[in-house]
Amino acid sequence: MTMTEQRVTPLAPEEQETLMRLEAVVRQGWQGFVNVGEALLTIRDARLYREAHKTFGDYCEQVWGWSRQRAQQLMDAAETSHTLTTIGLHPENERQAREYKEAAKVVAALEPEMQVAVATYLKTATGSERPTTTQVRAAAEVAAAIDAHGTVAHPDTGTEVPFHALTGEQRAVALAENVTTGTYERLKRQENHIQTSIQQNNSTGKGGWTDWCVSYAEQQLTDTQELRIVVKKDSSGNAQVQALIVDSESHATVAFGDIAPYLKKAVMNLVEEVRG
Structure with missing residues (x-):
């Protein structure tokens, strides 16, 4: 079965509710960059995009106007910030989180x-x-x-x-x-x-x-x-x-x-x- 022939799997009512809640978080924008990244991670991992979009990349481009790479940057920033809380650091913005990314990988291990x-x-x-x-x-x-x-x-x-x-x-x-x-x-x-x-x-x-x-x-x-x-x-x-x-x-x-x-x-x- 090709991608174009792949059957759409509808979202259950509770999944629809979850998707709407997470998308509201993303709409809050840069002030909550960690929440945005975490919301995208959940949407990707639970495949909550599947009803209307074939891939997560398609979802990001068609719903948010972001490339798959841009969405990955936001998700990386969220994961980095979460890791850094274990050592008492709290990046104030996405740029700071990007600076700490490689260091956070070592901390996470x-x-x-x-x-x-x-x-x-x-x-x-x-x-x-x-x-x-x-x-x-x-x-x-x-x-x-x-x-x-x-x-x-x-x-x-x-x-x-x-x-x-x-x-x-x-x-x-x-x-x-x-x-x-x-x-x-x-x-x-x-x-x-x-x-x-x-x-x-x-x-x-x-x-x-x-x-x-x-x-x-x-x-x-x-x-x-x-x-x-x-x-x-x-x-x-x-x-x-x-x-x-x-x-x-x-x-x-x-x-x-x-x-x-x-x-x-x-x-x-x-x-x-x-x-x-």
Whole structure:
């Protein structure tokens, strides 16, 4: 049976009511971007579009005038915001949610007690209600690297003990200390990494952000690291750029700057982010 021959499955009365309620949420627009994304997720997952539209993409275009990609951005923003609430962050708008998207993916994979440790670090160490994406991602990746079957310093005695042997309260303290210390050291290494390359770049007499990229690659990157400049279009069709350093073997992001509207700003964001 082809798509054109596919039989329409009518919505039950309660499904019709649900669809009308969710579409009302979407009509509220940007002020409730999380609610909009969650409403679209439910419409997609429950296939509430099926009575009048063959695909979710058709539904988005014909009812809302959005491409399937635009709808996905809204759904991603909602999922990102929901994940970030587990570590005490609440993006104020869709743009902020987009900035945190990659960091939120790491947070989402953490065990609850690891998320608590990350939240504790962000609250006590950054002193900001809106820490940088680098701080969030670094803390989450440090937490993810903690071996639950390994040993840690006992929070009372300082001696190395099996992590699983600690009580719940002791585990929380040990995790918070490990995440705080590990994240500080990680960010410091990133800062030193960039600062050294800047000094070496200046000593060669080369100038400008493009020369910095070349010098950085020559002097600082290992054989498995890459300096990437990623250019994508946003929902309005405008180009957005992000500069980041990635380990091609582990796929871990070593450092990255905030998204910018042009190349130079993206590279300078990478420098400023790790200076921090």
